[in-house]
Amino acid sequence: DAGVIQSPRHEVTEMGQEVTLRCKPISGHNSLFWYRQTMMRGLELLIYFNNNVPIDDSGMPEDRFSAKMPNASFSTLKIQPSEPRDSAVYFCASSRDTGVGNTIYFGEGSWLTVV
Amino acid sequence: LAKTTQPISMDSYEGQEVNITCSHNNIATNDYITWYQQFPSQGPRFIIQGYKTKVTNEVASLFIPADRKSSTLSLPRVSLSDTAVYYCLVGGGMNRDDKIIFGKGTRLHILP
Numbered sequence: 001d002a003g004v005i006q007s008p009r010h011e012v013t014e015m016g017q018e019v020t021l022r023c024k025p026i027s028g029h030n031s032l033f034w035y036r037q038t039m040m041r042g043l044e045l046l047i048y049f050n051n052n053v054p055i056d057d058s059g060m061p062e063d064r065f066s067a068k069m070p071n072a073s074f075s076t077l078k079i080q081p082s083e084p085r086d087s088a089v090y091f092c093a094s095s096r097d098t099g100v101g102n103t104i105y106f107g108e109g110s111w112l113t114v115v
Numbered sequence: 116l117a118k119t120t121q122p123i124s125m126d127s128y129e130g131q132e133v134n135i136t137c138s139h140n141n142i143a144t145n146d147y148i149t150w151y152q153q154f155p156s157q158g159p160r161f162i163i164q165g166y167k168t169k170v171t172n173e174v175a176s177l178f179i180p181a182d183r184k185s186s187t188l189s190l191p192r193v194s195l196s197d198t199a200v201y202y203c204l205v206g207g208g209m210n211r212d213d214k215i216i217f218g219k220g221t222r223l224h225i226l227p
Contacts (some may be wrong), residue, residue, distance in 0.1 A: 033215065043159070043202075043217040056214055091158045095215075099206060101147040104215055106158025 002026070004107035006092050012113045018080040021110045024073055025094030033093040033104065034067055034077050043091075049075065050098050082114045119203045124222040133190045135221050137203030140184050148179060148186045151202045151217070159202060159217065163188070190223075198225045 005024040013019055025032045033048040047057040052069045060067070064083070069075040079086055089109040095102040120138040127133045139148070147166055151159040163170055165177040165186070176189040190197055200220040 035217075042219050043153075045214055045216050048214070093158065098215070101149075101164070101206065103149075103161045103164070104151075104159075106160065109156075109158055 004092055004094050004105055006090075006107035006110050008110055009108065010111045010113075012115065013082055015083055015114055016081045017114075018078065019082045019086070019112060019114075021077040021079075021090050021092075021112070023075045023077070023092030023107060025075070025092070026105055027073070029094035029096055029105075030072075031095045031098045031102070032069060032075050033095075034075070035091040035093065035106075036088045037091060037109075038088045046077070048098065055098065079112075082112075084114045087113050119205055119218055121201075121203050121218070121221045123219060124224065126224045126226060127193055128226050129194055130192055133193050133197070133223065133225075135188045135190075135201055135203075135223070136185055137188070137205075138185045139203070139205040142183050142205055146183075146205050148177065148183075149204045149206075150175070150177065150188050151204065153200045153202065153220070155199075159200075162201075193223075193225050195225050195227060197223065199223060 007022045031050050034046040035043050036046055037043045046059045047067045048055055049069045065079055067077045089111050091106050091109045093104045093106040095104045149164040150162045152162045153159040163175050163177045165179050167179050170177045178187045200222050202217045202220040
């Protein structure tokens with residue numbers, strides 16, 4: 001079975017540019033999560049969706065970040081405009097439902113560098 | 116979501132058994148205890164989950180005492196490839212209002 005698929009795997013962009021990260025969750029999973037990981041801040045939950053509806057976006061750092069889930073098989077995380085401090089690994093994950101009791105499956109991450 | 120406390124880092128040697136303890140004093144009745152493992156340059160992956168007593172799978176064992184205020188992840192006969200960060204999560208079962216938040220985890224370093 002295919003796992004969570006993220007693209008791009010690596011991106012280097014200049015400050016001020018728009019960045020779009022993409023995610024395809026595991027088929028049949030109703031919940032999708034976007035996390036950001038840096039050495040300083042660890043693994044941070046940015047936003048999560050259940051049945052394509054955003055449930056909690058309190059982790060989104062600021063208005064430059066936005067996420068959408070137009071259907072059950074696709075989600076995007078957009079940063080506009082990007083800044084050097086946005087450099088991090090962005091993980092998408094999915095699970096059958098929300099709640100810690102559900103196993104979360106992570107993608108391989110999108111490694112973003114903003115110069 | 117119950118707060119968890121686990122050691123920041125641990126070192127061990129190949130072939131040893133490693134035990135990582137997680138404290139969760141305010142665990143609720145319906146909470147599960149779940150452990151994830153994260154290798155460098157990869158996303159976390161599920162290792163084991165339990166509710167009470169002992170759970171064992173092909174990767175690890177999870178020991179949960181009767182009061183459930185702590186849990187211990189046990190890795191038998193570790194190898195260099197077990198070097199990773201291990202996260203303990205405690206939360207309300209299938210409660211969809213529970214945000215799945217990872218703490219700092221325990222950075223395990225296996226030495227030859």
